[in-house]
Amino acid sequence: xxxxxxxxNLTKSYGKNRGIIDVNIKVNKxxxxxxxxxxxxxxxxxxxxxxxxIRPTSGSATIFGLDCHKDAVAIHWRLSYVPGDVxxxxxxxxxxxxxxxxxxxxxxxxxxxxxYAEKFDVxxxxxxxxxxxxxxxxxxxxxxxxxxxxxxxxxxxxxGLDPLIQQTFLEVIREEASNGRTVFMSSHVLSEVEKVCxxxxxxxxxxxxxxxxxxxxxxxxxxxxxVKFSEEVRPESFKIDGIAGVSxxxxxxxxxxxxxxxxxLKEISDHDVESIAIQPMNLEDIFMQYYAGGK
Ligand SMILES: Nc1ncnc2c1ncn2[C@@H]1O[C@H](COP(=O)(O)OP(=O)(O)OP(=O)(O)O)[C@@H](O)[C@H]1O
Numbered sequence: 001x002x003x004x005x006x007x008x009n010l011t012k013s014y015g016k017n018r019g020i021i022d023v024n025i026k027v028n029k030x031x032x033x034x035x036x037x038x039x040x041x042x043x044x045x046x047x048x049x050x051x052x053x054i055r056p057t058s059g060s061a062t063i064f065g066l067d068c069h070k071d072a073v074a075i076h077w078r079l080s081y082v083p084g085d086v087x088x089x090x091x092x093x094x095x096x097x098x099x100x101x102x103x104x105x106x107x108x109x110x111x112x113x114x115x116y117a118e119k120f121d122v123x124x125x126x127x128x129x130x131x132x133x134x135x136x137x138x139x140x141x142x143x144x145x146x147x148x149x150x151x152x153x154x155x156x157x158x159x160g161l162d163p164l165i166q167q168t169f170l171e172v173i174r175e176e177a178s179n180g181r182t183v184f185m186s187s188h189v190l191s192e193v194e195k196v197c198x199x200x201x202x203x204x205x206x207x208x209x210x211x212x213x214x215x216x217x218x219x220x221x222x223x224x225x226x227v228k229f230s231e232e233v234r235p236e237s238f239k240i241d242g243i244a245g246v247s248x249x250x251x252x253x254x255x256x257x258x259x260x261x262x263x264x265l266k267e268i269s270d271h272d273v274e275s276i277a278i279q280p281m282n283l284e285d286i287f288m289q290y291y292a293g294g295k
Contacts, residue, residue: 001028001029002028002029003026003027003028003029003065004027004028004029004031004063004064004150004151004182005025005026005027005033005050005061005062005063005151005182005184006025006026006027006061006062007023007024007025007026007046007049007050007059007060007061007062008024008059008060008061009022009023009024009058009059009060010022010023010024010046010049010056010058010059010060010061011023011056011057011058011059012045012049012054012055012056012057013057018042018205018206019042019045019057019206020042020045020046020049020203020206020207021206021207022059022207022208023042023046023059023203023206023207023208024208024211025046025201025208025211026211027182027184027199028182029180029182030177030178030180030181030182031177031182031183031198031199032173032174032177032182032183032185032196032197032198033182033183033184033185033197033198033199033200033201034185034186034187034193034196034197034199034200034201035047035184035185035186035187035200035201035203036186036187036188036190036193036200036201036202036203036287037186037202037203037204037291038204038291041203041204041205041206042203042205042206042207043155043186043203044084044155044186045206046203047081047153047155047184047186049061049068050063050068050153051068051072051076051081051153052068052069052072052075055069063075063079063151064078064150064151077105078149078150078151079149079150079151079152079153080143080144080145080147080149080151080152080153081144081152081153081154081155082137082140082141082144082152082153082154082155082157083140083155084155084156084159084186086133086136086137086139086140088128088131088136088139088140089128089129090127090128090129091127091128091129092127092128093124093125093126093127093128094117094122094123094124094125094126094128094131094135094139094142095113095124095125097128097139097143098113098124098139098142098143098146101143101147102146102147105147108146109146112146113142113146116141116142116145116146116172117142119168119172120138120141120142120165120168120169121138121165121168122135122138122139122142124139133160134160134161134162134165136160137157137159137160137161138161138165141154141157141169145172145176149181150180150181150182151181151182151183151184152173152176152181152182152183152184152185153184153185154183154184154185154186155185155186156185156186156187156188157169157185157187158187158189158192159188166189166192170192170195170196173185173196174196185197190283190284190287191283191284193214193283194214194282194283194284197214198213198214199211199212199213199214200212200214200217202287202290202291204290204291209290210290214283217283217286218280218281218283218286221258221280221281221285221286221289222244222256222257222258222259222281223256223257223261223278223279223280223281224254224255224256224257224278224279224280224281224282224285225253225254225255225256225257225261225264225276225277225278226252226253226254226275226276226277226278226279227252227253227255227268227273227275227276227277228251228252228253228273228274228275228276229251229253229271229272229273229274230272230273230274231271231272233253233271235248235253237267237271238253238255238264238267240259240263240264240267241259241263242257242258242259242260242261242263242264243255243256243257243258243259243264244256244257244258244289245288245289256281256285256289257278258289261278
């Protein structure tokens with residue numbers, strides 16, 4: 001399998017501030033790769049290092065087998081990047097903007113621009129400064145898709161898009177990936193990651209804490225147990241090895257069980273139970289374990 005992005009012990013420290021520490025990620029050709037983590041975890045720092053906007057303190061990063069710093073120009077010809085906060089202002093219309101950037105890259109296909117503008121429902125005859133945040137985002141995405149890149153690096157691409165357009169965006173990146181393009185996207189929207197990504201890496205406090213296919217992540221992840229007692233039960237009863245999270249709502253307990261479920265069931269059976277249900281974790285539960293829990 002061809003590797004498109006690879007980092008080896010990529011580290012960036014901002015003086016005393018932690019940036020990223022020993023980040024090792026590998027993204028294969030044609031994959032839609034989700035890059036997830038709470039605020040301040042290190043997603044943008046990783047992306048900026050890949051794009052040679054900032055230099056790593058140590059470690060290395062390659063894209064298409066080329067060095068992200070030394071070969072930045074060659075790499076940038078083959079990728080499109082959309083930042084999280086798209087800053088497009090000025091009197092240029094959306095169409096002129098796309099024409100301009102298309103010509104810088106060597107070609108501009110008006111039919112392509114129209115096709116994407118229709119999909120994303122944006123009027124390209126308006127001036128950049130008049131666009132709403134969401135419409136600016138759409139123009140930036142159109143520009144990225146139009147470049148016909150081998151790799152798309154998208155920092156929170158759907159923030160600012162309404163749910164209908166988010167859906168369209170997901171369809172478009174699936175199409176892009178099926179045409180052999182690779183997509184690396186950071187996101188906070190777990191449901192979209194579950195829908196569209198083949199693999200994910202989760203970064204927490206600057207370190208990669210998981211890197212798996214969505215399927216494998218689900219297989220490893222345990223169950224969610226919902227139980228309602230007909231007597232008062234103290235939350236401390238569930239301080240048991242193998243229970244990752246316990247929440248209580250209106251007398252019902254919901255807990256994430258990653259260890260041996262027998263211990264938990266034994267504890268439960270010491271009390272009067274009104275109802276009990278066990279189901280596999282959904283991706284949101286899994287992410288929350290990594291985000292908030294001790295993993
Ligand atoms: N220019 C900088 N100077 C000092 N510290 C920085 C700088 N940029 C980022 N950091 C620190 O590096 C860490 C990672 O930040 P980064 O912006 O990469 O996180 P993120 O995962 O993209 O967060 P978010 O989801 O909020 O965008 C944070 O602790 C942040 O405070």
